[in-house]
Amino acid sequence: MTGEGVDRVAQDARGAGLSGRAARWTARVLTIYPEMFPGPLGQGVVGRGLQAGLWDLQVMDIRGYARDKHASVDDVPYGGGPGMVMRADVVAAAVDAAGEAAAQAAGAPVPLLALTPRGRPLSQARLRRLAAGPGAVLLCGRFEGIDERLFQARACEEVSLGDFVLSGGEIAAMAVLDGVARLLPGVVGSAASLDEESFSGGLLEYPHFTRPRDWEGRAVPEVLLSGHHGQIAAWRRAEAERATRLRRPDLWSAHRGGARGRAVRN
Ligand SMILES: C[S@@+](CC[C@H](N)C(=O)[O-])C[C@H]1O[C@@H](n2cnc3c(N)ncnc32)[C@H](O)[C@@H]1O
Numbered sequence: 001m002t003g004e005g006v007d008r009v010a011q012d013a014r015g016a017g018l019s020g021r022a023a024r025w026t027a028r029v030l031t032i033y034p035e036m037f038p039g040p041l042g043q044g045v046v047g048r049g050l051q052a053g054l055w056d057l058q059v060m061d062i063r064g065y066a067r068d069k070h071a072s073v074d075d076v077p078y079g080g081g082p083g084m085v086m087r088a089d090v091v092a093a094a095v096d097a098a099g100e101a102a103a104q105a106a107g108a109p110v111p112l113l114a115l116t117p118r119g120r121p122l123s124q125a126r127l128r129r130l131a132a133g134p135g136a137v138l139l140c141g142r143f144e145g146i147d148e149r150l151f152q153a154r155a156c157e158e159v160s161l162g163d164f165v166l167s168g169g170e171i172a173a174m175a176v177l178d179g180v181a182r183l184l185p186g187v188v189g190s191a192a193s194l195d196e197e198s199f200s201g202g203l204l205e206y207p208h209f210t211r212p213r214d215w216e217g218r219a220v221p222e223v224l225l226s227g228h229h230g231q232i233a234a235w236r237r238a239e240a241e242r243a244t245r246l247r248r249p250d251l252w253s254a255h256r257g258g259a260r261g262r263a264v265r266n
Contacts, residue, residue, distance in 0.1 A: 025184050026056040026105060026135035027177050028098040029170075030091070032073055032142055034059040036170045046178050049187035056135075057177070058101075062086075065093035074143050081144075088147035091139070095154055098137045106134035112156045113176065114139040114146070115169030119158030122176060124199035126159070130176070131183035138176060140169030202255040204243045206236035 029037060037059045041047060049055055063071040067090065074084040095112060102110035113136055120126075130136055139146075139156070151158070161172040182188050198205040209220045223235045245252045 024053065024056045024135075025131065025133075025180070026058065026102065026110075027180075028102055028110075028135070028137045029057070029059045029140065029173055029177075030062050030094045030098055030137065031059065031140040031168075031170055031173070032062050033140075033168065033170055034061045037174075039174060041174055041177055041181070045188055046181040049181055049184065052186075054186050055181050055184050060094055060098055062091060062094045065097065066090050077144065083144035085144050086141060086146040086150075088150040088153070091146055091150050092154060095137065095139060095150070095156075102135060102137055108134065110135050110137055112137045112139065112154065113159050113173075114141065114151070114156050115161070115172035115176070116141060116145065116158045117160050117163070117165050119160040121160050121162060122179070124179070127176070127179040128183060131180045136176075136180070138169075138173040140173050142168045199251075201240075202251065202258060203240040204248060204251070206239040206243070 031037070038047065038050060038057055041050060041057060050057060062073050066072055072087070073090050074086050077083065077085045099110065099112060111130065111133065115138065150156075159172070159176065161175055166172060183194060188194060194200065196205065209224060213220050213225075221235070223231050226232065241252075244255065
């Protein structure tokens with residue numbers, strides 16, 4: 001990777017050596033605010049995984065690829081209008097450097113994800129596919145976004161966090177990375193908790209309860225105190241189905257459609 005724009009945050013934070021580096025799931029984030037990272041990604045299970053070298057985070061400052069002495073990454077929009085637009089030539093230089101470094105480390109091309117509000121909404125299924133690969137390059141926009149020709153010229157998947165507008169792609173990139181990192185082997189203590197959580201089986205998760213047994217006049221459902229694993233599993237399944245049916249009719253009909261399809265195929 002060309003040196004100037006690169007800030008190897010994770011490596012600095014850990015002071016780790018290079019052994020095993022290529023095999024690690026590696027995120028390369030392109031941003032004009034590299035100091036925002038690792039931010040929340042340095043905390044909790046995902047942060048502990050980063051510290052332990054279970055995944056790697058490299059942050060590249062897009063300004064390191066600017067072409068003028070002011071390190072400009074943006075310019076006024078053709079056609080007029082408010083705000084500034086990120087330059088395709090500067091962003092492409094950063095994207096190419098990250099892509100080459102990623103491909104070299106992984107021995108194969110690594111997906112390039114651009115965080116944009118017009119992208120495909122992020123899903124647990126997409127996170128799982130990403131986690132199964134060698135890593136990703138994540139491009140964070142700012143201002144009014146990036147010159148359209150960048151998307152035409154580079155194979156890039158646009159990913160959205162939802163139907164709302166953030167001031168930059170960094171928080172969206174952190175959401176992607178938090179979601180991926182917790183799926184990587186060893187990051188979350190109990191792999192079973194990943195299988196049972198929301199979206200994994202096409203349903204929302206069942207409700208949880210812990211001590212105290214009675215709180216503000218509300219008791220824990222009796223079945224959870226029974227010690228009967230079969231009944232507990234059946235209750236949880238029914239609760240997951242009920243929550244999905246009531247809260248997310250879209251997920252529920254997709255789930256029902258999938259179940260019907262499986263029944264017909266079998
Ligand atoms: C202020 S926004 C640009 C919004 C753009 N002018 C529009 O109307 O769609 C700046 C950057 O924030 C990021 N961003 C904003 N909302 C996002 C979302 N819902 N999902 C992912 N990234 C988002 C993108 O990287 C975007 O380029």
